[in-house]
Amino acid sequence: MLLQVVDLKVKYGNIEALHGINLEVKEGEIVTILGANGAGKSTTLMTISGLLRPFHGAVYFDKIALHKKPAHEIVKLGISQVPEGRRVFDTLTVQENLNLGAFTCKDKARVQKTLEWIYELFPILAERRSQLAGTLSGGEQQMLAIARALMSQPKILLLDEPSLGLAPLLVKTIFQALKEINRQGVTILLVEQNARAALKLAHRGYVMEVGHIVLADSAENLLANPEVRRAYLGGK
Amino acid sequence: MEEFLQQFINGLTVGGIYALIALGYTMVYGVLKLINFAHGDLFTIGAYLGFTLLTSFGLADKIGPFAAIAVLALMVMGLVAVIGIVLERAAYRPLRNSPRLSAVVSALGASIFFQNAVMLIYGARFHVYPQNLLPKIALNVFGLYVPFVKILVLVASVAMMVGLYVFIQRTTIGAAIRAAAIDQGAAKLVGIDVNGVITLVFVIGPALGGLAGLMVGLLYGQIKFTMGWLYGLKAFTAAILGGIGNIPGAMLGGLILGVVEALGSAYISIAWKDAIAFCVLILILIVRPTGLLGERVAEKV
Ligand SMILES: Nc1ncnc2c1ncn2[C@@H]1O[C@H](COP(=O)(O)OP(=O)(O)OP(=O)(O)O)[C@@H](O)[C@H]1O
Ligand SMILES: [Mg+2]
Numbered sequence: 001m002l003l004q005v006v007d008l009k010v011k012y013g014n015i016e017a018l019h020g021i022n023l024e025v026k027e028g029e030i031v032t033i034l035g036a037n038g039a040g041k042s043t044t045l046m047t048i049s050g051l052l053r054p055f056h057g058a059v060y061f062d063k064i065a066l067h068k069k070p071a072h073e074i075v076k077l078g079i080s081q082v083p084e085g086r087r088v089f090d091t092l093t094v095q096e097n098l099n100l101g102a103f104t105c106k107d108k109a110r111v112q113k114t115l116e117w118i119y120e121l122f123p124i125l126a127e128r129r130s131q132l133a134g135t136l137s138g139g140e141q142q143m144l145a146i147a148r149a150l151m152s153q154p155k156i157l158l159l160d161e162p163s164l165g166l167a168p169l170l171v172k173t174i175f176q177a178l179k180e181i182n183r184q185g186v187t188i189l190l191v192e193q194n195a196r197a198a199l200k201l202a203h204r205g206y207v208m209e210v211g212h213i214v215l216a217d218s219a220e221n222l223l224a225n226p227e228v229r230r231a232y233l234g235g236k
Numbered sequence: 237m238e239e240f241l242q243q244f245i246n247g248l249t250v251g252g253i254y255a256l257i258a259l260g261y262t263m264v265y266g267v268l269k270l271i272n273f274a275h276g277d278l279f280t281i282g283a284y285l286g287f288t289l290l291t292s293f294g295l296a297d298k299i300g301p302f303a304a305i306a307v308l309a310l311m312v313m314g315l316v317a318v319i320g321i322v323l324e325r326a327a328y329r330p331l332r333n334s335p336r337l338s339a340v341v342s343a344l345g346a347s348i349f350f351q352n353a354v355m356l357i358y359g360a361r362f363h364v365y366p367q368n369l370l371p372k373i374a375l376n377v378f379g380l381y382v383p384f385v386k387i388l389v390l391v392a393s394v395a396m397m398v399g400l401y402v403f404i405q406r407t408t409i410g411a412a413i414r415a416a417a418i419d420q421g422a423a424k425l426v427g428i429d430v431n432g433v434i435t436l437v438f439v440i441g442p443a444l445g446g447l448a449g450l451m452v453g454l455l456y457g458q459i460k461f462t463m464g465w466l467y468g469l470k471a472f473t474a475a476i477l478g479g480i481g482n483i484p485g486a487m488l489g490g491l492i493l494g495v496v497e498a499l500g501s502a503y504i505s506i507a508w509k510d511a512i513a514f515c516v517l518i519l520i521l522i523v524r525p526t527g528l529l530g531e532r533v534a535e536k537v
Contacts, residue, residue: 075427104427
């Protein structure tokens with residue numbers, strides 16, 4: 001098991017946002033977490049990345065306990081996140097954003113190779129490399145956010161709603177890129193509201209509701225599940 | 237014309253000092269969105285540490301005036317940086333997740349603490365830097381006679397600014413500082429140790445502020461435990477003028493403020509010298525609250 005979340009409970013002040021989450025991701029998998037607004041998807045990812053601390057439960061990565069480690073050490077272990085809303089460094093250039101993505105890597109040659117791979121994946125970023133990130137279009141910023149996260153050469157990539165606010169064609173581009181990234185050996189944990197696209201891409205999925213995991217199944221079964229179809233796939 | 241140029245150089249010299257102090261305000265504001273009100277007192281401490289080191293070891297006699305000043309500058313910068321780190325750990329880090337106002341109050345408290353500490357240790361009267369340290373010569377700069385110490389201060393402050401600019405713009409650590417100022421959460425997610433960045437900012441800012449204190453001692457000879465208040469306020473004005481949070485802005489703001497002040501006091505009235513800085517502050521807040529190079533509106537503190 002590459003990533004293991006055990007009975008995770010997280011509070012904001014006095015309000016409990018996660019009431020005991022369990023989930024697992026195996027090496028090489030694409031796993032998706034579906035859920036409505038406020039279900040606790042971002043909270044889960046932020047806790048895995050170490051920006052939030054659980055008051056109960058644990059997160060293990062390759063049997064290493066993450067829930068007490070500072071965020072920057074978690075990145076070093078091989079866990080990288082593309083946060084909700086992209087959060088690129090808007091007054092830095094594309095190139096500087098990518099360089100910072102590789103902040104934890106000291107091996108220059110490997111960083112260069114990763115950069116070449118990323119420019120292959122998202123050629124537009126190569127064209128825009130000396131432009132300020134804040135001047136990119138929404139889709140380009142999302143590509144940059146993914147590229148920046150990949151620069152640390154993660155074993156697992158966490159993505160928080162990468163399709164948010166993007167035109168259908170761009171969503172397709174992004175999801176194709178995710179497939180390719182996974183084919184290159186990067187495990188993916190994908191939070192999405194675009195349930196159809198996410199389930200088509202993923203091997204397995206979890207459904208979250210108000211701080212609980214209410215369903216866990218293969219992507220195929222979830223696509224066929226009448227409850228899921230009604231709540232997340234527009235009833236069709 | 238000669239009078240003008242003379243005043244212009246005076247302005248640049250004092251402006252360089254304002255700029256060095258302003259960098260500390262602006263860098264701390266950049267990463268913590270906090271005005272470090274104790275920063276002016278770190279400047280004072282720099283001036284006093286310089287005085288103590290200068291008078292107690294007789295360095296100048298042993299290794300010559302220039303080497304002595306270089307060693308002195310490094311020691312002052314190092315010591316004030318240590319105080320800066322302690323300040324951040326003791327007064328600001330415990331309040332990182334508290335309401336903004338708590339940290340502001342803590343900053344004011346730290347300022348009062350430092351000012352009183354200096355007064356208790358050194359006394360409330362003026363101290364006078366040794367006057368025979370640097371050769372009392374004036375250099376001929378394009379037909380103007382400029383005292384050597386002024387040139388030294390100006391060159392040193394410009395060198396510091398260029399060095400900092402290159403560090404911030406060209407190195408990975410510099411980019412990490414800029415990234416942490418833009419979005420701390422995103423900076424953590426790429427693996428930047430944001431606490432480390434904050435510590436580094438509390439090394440650089442106080443080191444430059446302390447150096448500025450030493451420069452004032454060398455330039456004007458007299459230091460007093462309250463000196464940080466006026467210099468701090470002017471440097472803060474310079475940081476606002478350039479756009480708080482913006483590093484080149486603080487440099488530019490400092491130099492402009494120094495020149496405006498020098499020319500103003502020469503051509504309007506010397507009595508207005510200090511008022512000019514505050515007129516500039518009020519004017520900038522009305523006309524362009526983001527400052528010359530700032531993009532984001534300065535938040536209320
Ligand atoms: N910083 C915060 N302070 C207080 N409560 C918060 C904070 N962030 C999130 N919450 C609350 O925690 C719960 C889970 O939020 P979270 O952002 O994890 O949901 P989400 O599933 O990511 O939703 P969305 O799809 O809208 O992004 C919500 O009830 C939310 O209001
Ligand atoms: Mg969310």
